[in-house]
Each structure stands twice: as structure tokens, then as C-alpha cells.
Amino acid sequence: MDKRLLKDVLAERFMLLLTIFAGLIVFVMAIGLYQRSRPILAIKSLSELLFSTSWHPLRKEFGFLPFIMGSLWVTGVAVIIAIPLCLLTAIFLSEYAPRYVREWTKPLIDLLAGIPSVVYGVWGVLVIIPLIKDYIAPFFGTFSSGYSVLAGGIVLAIMVFPIIIHVSLEVFRTVPYEIREASLSLGATKWQTIKHVVIRKAMPGIIAAIVLGVSRAFGETMAVLMVAGNVAKVPSSVLEPAYPLPALIANNYGEMLSVPLYDSALLLACLILLLVVLFFNVIARVVLIRVERSIK
């Protein structure tokens, strides 16, 4: 065979192999983590692990509930802050803003996405924590060290801004101009058009954007670790500290090999995190692919 053709065929095989490898990484990760967390699943039932609040690794009690609730609280606060701000910004940028404003704003929002999470953490510690401790908590007549669900939520909200805005802008762009014009020509105001036509048409995509934001917030580690306070208790208000799942994993890497079953428990926590995030991501991506197809 010709040498050039041989090279071509060999390259094809090699590239195909790498492509399959890249496509399977997700599964390999899930299987790897499952293998490592089997020892603990063998002696404890899953429901006990998930719904027990007692976390005493030395007594072999691994209840993940405080951490799962911590994650849910922090993520919830972040989403409540982020959704209105992001949607209004996305609507403004896509429907109202003149071209040059959009051209200037988008790179800045992308820049926000590029800032490393530790830097967000530093900012949270230096700005948000004192703010909560000295102003917000006294305002509500309570005491807070500042390291709280609220601090984690605020920092996370800023971290998910770029994702939600970026994806929503893409979605708004898929809404055809003709239906906007049809609505305007029937006498609807601009805001009515946006409310009843654009947003309604873009709804699945907006939800997908939010879901992607939620999954990012759920898995974010360093920033939350630095500001959320890390007390293994189910929080009962936003001014109390929380201990989200990713923070638990990152905080205990040092001692996890010296306590029996501890590493297994932490890798199970990783597996839970992975599965939750995968679930969210798969849903969001499927919706986005549908949205993309619907305009073709």
C-alpha cells in the first residue's frame, strides 16, 4: 500500500481511539468513584448514609444529610439572587441595549467567568464576610460570624452570572425576529412583546440556562469552602454557617487515608456530587439541543 494512504489509515484508527476515550471519560470517572466507594456501601444502606445527620468518622458514622442540606441551602440562595438579575440583564442586552453596549458588556461578563474560584473566595472573605457580620446580621438583630449560607450564596451567585447570562443570550437569539415583529404590528408594546412572546418562546432554554447555573453552583468548591463556615449541622437560617458537600471533600483530603472507611465515604460524596451534576447537565443539554434544532 502507498505510504501516504497507510499513514492516513493509521491516523484514523489512532484518532478514533482517542475520540472514544474522550467520550467515555465520564463513565470511567463514575465507575472509578463507585469502585472506591463500595466498601462503605457494603456495610451501610444508602438511605442511612443520605438521611442521617450524625457525622462521626471515628465512630464510623457517616451521615451526609448536613452536607447535602448545606449544599442545597447555599445553591438555593445563589439561585434566588442570580435568577432575576441574570434574566433582566439578558433581556436588556438582547432586546433593549444598543449594539455597542452589548459588544462592550459581553467580554466583561466573560471575564467574570474566567476569574478563578479562589479569587472569588478571597473577595468573599475580605468584602462579603465583614459586610454580613457588621451590617446585615445586626440589621436583623442577630449575631453572625459572617461565614454563613448567605455569604456562600452571594459569592456563588456572582460565579453563576456568566453561565446563566451567556446561555440565555444564546437562547434569546434563537427566537425568530418575525414573531417579535408580528407581535409589535398587532399593537403590543415592547415589554408586552418580550413578556408574552419572547420569554414564552425562550422558556425551555431559560430553564436550561438556570439548570446549568444550579449545577455549577452545586459543585463549586473553593470559594464556598472559604466563606460558608463549615459547621457540620443542618442550617436553619441564611445567617448560619453551612458545610456543603464539595467543601467537605476538599477539607478532609489530608486525614482521609488514616481513618478506616473515611476515604470511601468521601469518594461516595464525590460520586453523589458527580451523579447530581450529570443529571442536571444531561437535562439542560437535551433541552438546549432541542431548542437549537427547533430553529433549523
Place this chain on the structure above:
Amino acid sequence: MIASTLIILSSLVLILTTVIVKGVPAMNLAMITQTPKGGFYLGKEGGILNAIVGSLYLATGATFLAILISLPVVLYLNVYAKKSSRIITFTRFSLDVLWGVPSIVYGAFGFTIMLFFGLRGSLLGGIIAVALLVLPIMTRAMDEVIRMVPKELLEASYSLGATRLETALKVVVRQALPGILTAVLIAFGRGIGDAASVIFTAGFSDFIPYSLLRPAATLPLAIFFQLGTPFPEVQDRAYASALILTVIILIISIASRILTRRFTRHVVK
């Protein structure tokens, strides 16, 4: 609506000012030319050279490893694979999903691989974990630009008798080169800033790593560990690290923007 846009933009400004206000007074020549003296957590003398060099080694190694995998994958998807093949949809979908996986999971997974091979926390371990982390980002970014290479160009190359490999390397890669570089830069920026994936895998040390099997300090972890000490001198090292890291990210983001602009100017539409 304008107000919410302003709130979002001002959060960016606030973060950058905080980093600059805290970081600039902490900067001096010793900071960037010396390693910490007397332990990074307690010693009050010295700088963060260990973390700067460690981070550059780590991000460069990881980016390089990721290019070795993602470039062939992208070329396969766009040049070799048949247009409607399942493997294209599957790989793209899987990489999109992988993009969303939190970095701590990569760290933990990297750690289990390292245990499997009997490795300790080392530069090599960190490189593997970060390479996995940036792989989906780099691949999808490259995929987007290579997809834009006009099909006519490929056909012209085939009709001259070039094989698919020659077309891929000499035509497609050259046409998309600025875009590919942008993808590499984005991945580098993401890799250098990530802490959660290296916390298990790269370890931390006061010294500049001289081999792949030595633990390496990284800027994000230098920030994280040194911010937690009660000594202002040590905290200064954290602020300086934050400033350097942010400046690196800013430079990368501006460079990639310039490259993108240059790239889109030549795209045949």
C-alpha cells in the same frame, strides 16, 4: 434592567479592585524572586516563587497533555467521521456534560488513579487531573472553530489528491490556527486558576519542583493556605498570589480576544 446589568458589572469591578487594593501593597521584588522561608504557613520571610513556577509548570504540562488528546479528537470529529455518525453526537454530548463536572470530582478521581498507580501527591498527578479538567473545555472550543472551516476548502484539498490526514494537518489546522490557539489559551487560564482539582493531586511544597514526581505548589492553593494564617506577613503572600493570578488571567483573556478577532476577520462566510 439597566440596574441589574450595572449590579452584575459592578461585581466584577468590585472583585478586581479588592484584589488590586490588597495585592499591590503586598508586591515587591522579594515576593516574586524568592521561595517562602521557614514554611509557607508560618514563615514570615520570602515570597511565592515556588507557587508561580509550580503553577506555570502544572498549567503548561496539563495544557500540553490536553492538546495531545483534544486535537486528534477534534480532527476526527470534523474531518474523518461521517457527517451524521452517532459517534459525533455522542462525543460532543459527552464532552458538554463533562464540562459541567465540578473540579473537585476531577481531583478526587485523579487521586484514585494515583492511588492505583501508587503515586504520591506530585506535579505529575496534578498535571493529569488538570489535563482531564481542561480537556472538555479545549476540545469543545477547538471543535467550534474547526467546524467553521469551509467544506469547500477540504474538497479543494482532496481534489488535488491529498489524503485526509494531509488535509487535516496542512489545511484545516492552518486555517483554524488562531482559533486553536485561543482554545489553548482558554484552557491554560482555566487550568492555572483551578484549585479544587490540585488540592488532592499536586500536594504543596515550599520548593520549586525539580522532577515530575515531586509535590508542586500552585498559586490558587498558595492563596487558599496562606490566607488562613493569623500572620499579616503570610497573608500578604496570599494577596500577592491573588494579584498575580488575576493578572495572568486578564492577560490570557485579552490575548484570546485579540486572537479571536483576528481569526474571525479571515473566515470565509
